[in-house]
Amino acid sequence: RFVDRNIFMTAELWGVASTPPYGHRNDMTTLDEIIRAHGGSGRAASDAYQAAEEVDRQAIIAFLKTLVIGP
16 A cells, blocks of 8 residues: 555554564554553544553553454
8 A cells, every 4th residue: 555655544453463573664662551541533542542441441452452363
């Protein structure tokens, strides 16, 4: 897919646990860090994540860590 240079596309979640580092420049090392950094159309989800209780954020990260590539 070709897009303008200043347009960022978020990758699909499947396999996200197998593909660090994260971010458009590959400069973030954790799922928590990349979720917190989202802006633009992802801002609402990032804000909701940050407003959630710690136990709920941990559950989200635990779920994301199940999305691996391979056996």
